[in-house]
Amino acid sequence: MSRADVVVLGGGLNGLVAAARLAKDGRRVTLVEARDALGGLAAAEEFHPGFRSPGVLHDTEAVSPDLAEALGLLRRGLRFRPARQAAFHGDGAGRVIRLPSEDDASSAPTAPDDRAAWSERAAFLGRVRPFLASILDRAPPPLAPESLAGWMGILGLGVRARRLGEADLLELARVLPMCVADWQNEAFADPLLKAAFAATALEASFLGPWSGGTTALLLLREARAGRGVVGGAPAVVRALAEEVERAGVEVVRGRRVTRVVVERGAARAVELDGADPIDAADVLSTLDPRTTLLDLIDPPEVPPSLADAARVYRMRGTTAKLDLALDGPPPFPGPPGGGPIALYRTGAELDALERAFDAAKYGRCSDPPLLEVHVPTHESPELAPPGRHVASILVHFAPFALDGGWSDGARERLETAVLAELDRHAPGVREQVVGARLRTPADLAEEFGLSGGHLHHGEHAPDQLLSLRPSFRCGEYRTPIAGLWLGGGGTHPGGGLSGRPGLLAARALAGRSGP
């Protein structure tokens, strides 16, 4: 039996970040990843001979430069884009708009009323972003502070909130609980523009634009939107893997964790499939909370209230992934301003997005599905043979709990529907397809060990954020089981490729007994 100070479960972005942080602080760290490749949902994979996808999640805007700096990733050659990647939104009838962006005045809406509304909103976003970002960059303020640090956290939050000024504070309080449809309707006239904003709030959620609280999701996403990484998710994984190795982390790949040994209320060791168990003073799991608490620990060792909390934590996966190998760039209609389209979303109006969600409520796939199409090969041509392209497509809503189950027929119907919808937006794309790989939420659950097939390790909803994520019982990365820590997307500030939960969890762990 080997021994480590900390065993980190899961070699996705959060696991790599946590392992690197702890090892740099002098801990003896072992990282365990079930798959052969590191990176989890960010890992690049060859899905068709010669064609590689950039990872199941392809958006790196949440990776922040200060995190990259702190972990030494910039030394490893990680580079941030000079500007935010232009995002486009189309109605499928030939009209494509560019999403307005604060740092590019030329992207403002063309209609004068909408332009005025946008500049007002951009100014508001600019003013509240530092406040929101400060929430995402720190451990969540505890619900019931027990320490001076906890009280300071709450006080700090209060002070930063006050600093917004009365008008912005009240406006923020007003819009956060709103549904994103109402918020867009208050400001804009162009149905496509409204849909374009709303679509960004719905990623991996079990919500529609008419669901309360979706404005909060939009704002949180905007708050952490950076410029993204050159080379996308695979570049982040590569740099992190190098840092992890350099820091002396022992990496165990291709071995699934079968059990976290808990005795007398404390985590003692980790058992692996086909390898020796590892004794550990601390176990930091970046797997999802339900898997960690309900599948890996002997049930009698989990306090009933904690087990209940894990059971009711909502993880209804709604996203499928389709990777396409194309023999040319997808022929989207010419974008405003020219140039290639690397990020394109669909959904012509708010009601279309809502109808898409309606289907999920009743266990059906949306018809047509909502697509987020990323074409990484414009920036990283090495992912495909010369002149060829990859389309990495997130498909909403494809419910994990599909009525009738994910049969072969159901898979085929979904793939056909996605291709038909994509072809409506990029006419002729179907003829360009030379290879495809579809992964339903059920496949993602199986392949990546995601409960409910949920890409964010649990729904982003107001009651599952901050210290309520995944539950107030372990809202600050610490669980009621001594030496067991959570640090994946199922903890604050949530899923997506930010690495932030892993970093904050590592800090919480290190802070407990010094570096």
Add this chain to the structure above:
Amino acid sequence: MTTATGRETRTRDVIVVGGGHNGLACAAYLAKAGLDVLVLERRHVLGGAAVTEEVFPGFKFSVCSYVVSLLRSWIVRDLDLARHGLRILPLDSTFTPFPDGRSLFRGVDPAETRREIAKFSPRDAEVYPEFGRLMVEQARFVKPIIDRRVPDPGSLAPRELADALRFAGHFRSLGPEGLARHLKMLTMSAVDFLSEWFEAEQLIGPMSISGIIGTFLGIRSPGTAYVLLHHYMGEIDGSFRAWGLAEGGTGRVSLALASAARAYGAEIRTEASTAEVLVEAERAVGVVLEDGEEIRARRVVSAVDPRRTFLGLVGERHLEPEFARAIRRYKLRGSSGKVNLALDGLPDFVSRPGDGPHLRGDITIAPSIDSLERAYDEAKYGAFSSEPFMDVVIPSLTDPTVAPPGKHVMSIFVQYAPYHLKGGAETWPEHREAFGDAVLRTLGRYAPNLEDRVLHRQVLTPWDLEQEIGLTEGNIFHGELSLEQLAFLRPVPGYARYRTPIRDLWMCASGTHPGGGIMAAPGALAAREILAENAS
């Protein structure tokens, strides 16, 4: 004092525009404090949406609002409403028939309720009392909020900070578990919240509907869990019945308030329709009636909804653009309608034939979670629900004064009936009877004899509520009860304490904290603020 032509000449202390129950409550408190108060009501009857009318000879309908909801016991005591004729009768049970011939009856006998729930899930039957206990505990913490003005989170004044700290301390006393539950309730959907406790949708469905009444939300919409608490708040008021039926119909609440107001010296005029609030030098100085009569007052209190108050009675020319915009975007989308029936006998439910206690409480048509959600889906896209959710009461079984002997009145609250139909709100009159038919058809599936029992029917769509009662967009709560329009945000941020940007113009109705329903709290709390200012 009036002139020979009936015109007012004296300047009143206060004019209250609108004789709904909140306007009357406010007037009563102000008159009790010695102010010279005049209430102006547009219609020939008092009560606004809390009104009893003999629509068909011998049948008295609680035309709109049909159940007393959290009427504050301290107001009843302060104004001695019992002496003014108010009596609240029990409405203690909920009966839910299902399409498969089964039914769920939840009444005052815990053992019976337990047996009933156990038909669907023995586990849920075990959990139900525990859930109720916890909800009462949570409700205990919310109650003080509806009985006082809201704190102002934007202010740094010492008194406000003290207020905010008191609130924070109040919530902290819940402990982390209670606080977490509270935060979850604030933001979750009713279905998600209840699903953490229960498994049988025959229980979750009917329980979740209290979260959607009067809102433009579905039972799966985040933010609907909170209203569940209201149903447990009644239990805290102890001996006083905060939920129930007013004897003689809901209008009796208004009449008792009016009687109290008059006893304290207020004057109340009906058929006096206010056309305009007079604003001079940025302060309200009186009103002008439709017939041109001008009445002066030191203060004007509006008991009509915020949109009508500011965009109708005051006029945009007197408003800062920013405030006018906030009022314009204040959401009032009515989502419900009402069908009132005069019956020559009782309905006979397939799942529980004959007369019985199940007919004396709420009868809830909520067949399944999905069917309730589908009803909402239709409304989202501008159609009334083809199989709506319904809350049915037969007041004549509890209160024989409202119908001739042997006959009955039935009050049916129906949702969803969106004000904004796809073809435009003004097309409602063309759809009114089809809407009424859908209601009777749906209800007839559970009680097939109903259609033959109907002597008369009155169908009220949101359009009718707007045209006849004066509720903008037919919103029964003077504005949606969604998180962004509650507490310190109601009706608009910065003006949540009954004051308005126009000096000496106040608000006192459901568009202010703590919102809609027959609580009378907004009226009473507004009066408290006005009197505090008057004293200083």
